Amino acid sequence: NAGVTQTPKFRVLKTGQSMTLLCAQDMNHEYMYWYRQDPGMGLRLIHYSVGEGTTAKGEVPDGYNVSRLKKQNFLLGLESAAPSQTSVYFCASSRIGEDPTYGYTFGSGTRLTVV
Amino acid sequence: ILNVEQSPQSLHVQEGDSTNFTCSFPSSNFYALHWYRWETAKSPEALFVMTLNGDEKKKGRISATLNTKEGYSYLYIKGSQPEDSATYLCAPYNQGGKLIFGQGTELSVKP
Numbered sequence: 173n174a175g176v177t178q179t180p181k182f183r184v185l186k187t188g189q190s191m192t193l194l195c196a197q198d199m200n201h202e203y204m205y206w207y208r209q210d211p212g213m214g215l216r217l218i219h220y221s222v223g224e225g226t227t228a229k230g231e232v233p234d235g236y237n238v239s240r241l242k243k244q245n246f247l248l249g250l251e252s253a254a255p256s257q258t259s260v261y262f263c264a265s266s267r268i269g270e271d272p273t274y275g276y277t278f279g280s281g282t283r284l285t286v287v
Numbered sequence: 288i289l290n291v292e293q294s295p296q297s298l299h300v301q302e303g304d305s306t307n308f309t310c311s312f313p314s315s316n317f318y319a320l321h322w323y324r325w326e327t328a329k330s331p332e333a334l335f336v337m338t339l340n341g342d343e344k345k346k347g348r349i350s351a352t353l354n355t356k357e358g359y360s361y362l363y364i365k366g367s368q369p370e371d372s373a374t375y376l377c378a379p380y381n382q383g384g385k386l387i388f389g390q391g392t393e394l395s396v397k398p
Contacts, residue, residue: 203384212296214376214390215331222384231387262330269384272318275333276386 174198178263178279185253185286193248193282195263203266204246205230205276206238208259215262221246222269253286260284293377293389300367301397307363308392310377314358321386322351322362323376331376334362367396 176197185191195204202223207215207230217230221240235257237249246265250257260283264276292311300306312320319338323331335344340355348365364371374393378386 205385207388212390214293214374215388217385217387220385230385268380268386272380273336273338275321275323275336276331278330278332280330 176263176265176277176279178261178282180282181280182283183285185250185284187253187255187286189253190249190251191253191284192250193261193263193284195246195248195265195279197244197246197265197277199265199277200243201265201267201277202243203269204240205264205266206236206246206248207262207264208232209262209281210259218248218261253284255286258284258286291377291379291387291389293375293392295392296390297393297395299395299397302368304367304396305363305365306367306394307361308375308394310360310362310379310389312358312360312377312379312389313381314355316381317355317358317379318382319380320353320355320360321378321380322360323378323388325374325376325391327373334375362392364394367394369396369398372396 205220206218219238224243227238263279266276267274322334325331337353342353351362353360374391376391378388
């Protein structure tokens with residue numbers, strides 16, 4: 173029972189490089205999310221998806237793009253990494269849009285450092 | 288974007304102390320209030336979900352109450368233990384299929 177799997181777990185990028193973070197879930201959830209965690213800031217929503225083929229902006233979308241080509245996968249892209257994007261990134265999935273009492277299942281996080 | 292506020296931002300208590308913290312949120316278009324427990328170097332895990340005004344939930348020494356009319360929830364921990372050390376996040380759900388989290392209350396329990 174894998175739940176939500178994030179890859180990679182760690183990555184160091186140089187400023188200006190690009191990369192893609194992959195989130196995969198095996199629970200057939202419609203809703204998927206990317207959050208970032210910064211000290212003293214809690215979790216801030218970057219982008220989310222309410223179903224295959226859909227994406228929407230969250231609180232802090234600038235500098236990121238996402239795609240949801242398959243229901244089980246949600247990709248987060250950084251086109252030109254900046255030091256301000258150094259953070260821990262968490263993916264989550266849920267059925268909350270169908271049932272407001274349904275919680276999130278989180279992945280284990282990706283620690284990204286941009287130098 | 289919802290304005291979710293949690294207080295205090297951090298709390299340091301001794302083992303055995305009881306403690307509580309607050310989550311404030313806009314009361315309009317309210318559907319549910321989620322609490323998560325987040326240990327260092329781990330992923331957040333769901334603690335409680337509450338929907339009705341006056342709701343109370345309990346899990347062991349941890350309990351929570353909800354006031355939807357005034358837009359706040361309290362989380363209580365009775366007889367804190369070192370293993371309770373974590374960040375506690377709240378997130379109201381109003382609509383749109385997403386949670387907007389507060390900045391969290393970081394609890395440290397010293398033995």
